[in-house]
Amino acid sequence: MMSDPLVRLYGAVAFANGFPLLSGVDLELSPRSLIVVTGANGAGKTSLLRLLGGLLALSSGEGMVCGVDLAAGDLRQLRRRVGWLGHEGSFYADLSVKENLRFCAVALARPVTEIDAVLERVGLAARADTTTKQLSAGQRRRLGLAWLLLRRAELWLLDEPYASLDDQGRTFFDDLLGEVTNAGATVVVSAHDPLRNARLELRTIHLAGGRVKED
Amino acid sequence: MFRVAWLVAKKDLRIELRSRVLLWQVVPFGAMALLLAGLALGPAHAGNSPAGPGLFYLVMLFVALLMINRSQVIEATPGTRASVATLGLDPAGVFLGKALALSIELWVSGLVLLAGTVLVLHTALHGAILALPSVLVTLIALALAGTLYGALTAGGEGASTLLPVLCLPAFAPLLIAGERSFSAALGTAGLWEWWVIVLVAVLAYGGVGILLYGVLEES
DSSP states (O other), rough: OOOOOOEEEEEEEEEEETTEEEEEEEEEEOTEEEEEEEEESSSSSHHHHHHHSEEEESOOEEEEETEEEETSSOOOHHHHTEEEOTTTSSSTTSHHHHHHHHHHHHHHTOOOGGGGHHHHTOOOGGGTTBBGGOOOHHHHHHHHHHHHHHTTSSSSEEESTTTTHHHHHHHHHHHHHHHHTTTTTTTEESSSSSSOOOSSOEEEEEETTTTEEEE | HHHHHHHHHHHHHHHHHHHHHHIIIIIIHHHHHHHHHOOOOOHHHHOOOOHHHHHHHHHOOOOOHHHHHHHHHHHHHHHHHHHHHTTTTHHHHHHHHHHHHHHHHHHHHHHHHHHHHHHSSSOOOOHHHHHHHHHHHHHHHHHHHHHHHHHHTTTTTTHHHHHHHHHHHHHHHHHHHHHHOOOHHHHOOOOOHHHHHHHHHHHHHHHHHHHHHHHHHHO
């Protein structure tokens, strides 16, 4: 039996400062799936992810994500159910790895006792007391994963997560995405080029000009 | 709301302790500004000058603007802003937490500069001690108003230069009331009626911030 889509967008349009970022996106995403959104610079990849995370307002059209209406629902409720990993770095630079995760855990009322296990899982246990600004780009990505694992988000939104990752980091990332998808999460990844990883069951969506061109 | 406020305040203060921007940059800047003010008055006028309270608050204005900007900058990285937004924190709690952290930072600066006022401008020590409660409450009002205006300008173009322009009209009555209360403690102005303005400002900015901070964040 087909499960209800976790994401439904019909003619979704979004603007920022009067400039159209998304110009009529139609999309349905099933739970427990791994979706790669590709496209050139300015195609609308980050904007689509931000819309799905309740971080960008829906200007017109219809949208339902995790059961929350993007036009009329409580976006704060939606945001608590998604995990966001941006390509700019997503943490307080002057806090340590552990302090950043503790902030996240307390904010979401998650047990702080899980932090050590999560750090172990992403290979950052030895860096727990290092300030985030002292981490390498790859280590910051791993911290991003730790942040997402701690949250147990239903919908993972990863904006160009493979940037600045070496081969080992990419393999680790792929394995983890496969695991969390199997565990029930839906993962949406933006990337410039289609991913070619035989171990992952992917759906690739190509954006151009703020619309879905290929699915 | 109070749980979130405490969480945010602790985080901001920890960042400040770690980066030491207040200790090594802002407080020395304030001390130098106070020293320059004393030099500008000259030895004939600096001693126990009635200008002392006004100069103290003028320097506190500069310090407050720097700290308000700093309070917003630590949230300004686009990735951090998005990640923290997905925590779905209660905006009223975020407002109170940031205002609490800013108040504590301004208190630290205020105490150092008050001591500087006594040392450099030879303001009467007993007057400075009597003025301390009104100074602390005025700085809370500045922190509440500053947090509100900081959120209004955050992320916008020219935020750091727009902030003083927006803040000055809001700060002016608070600075005047603070200066009058300080002068009252020194016995050079009428007594405590200026307190009322500061207390009303604390309640007004606190109430508006609790109600509207979420809207400002969203915008």
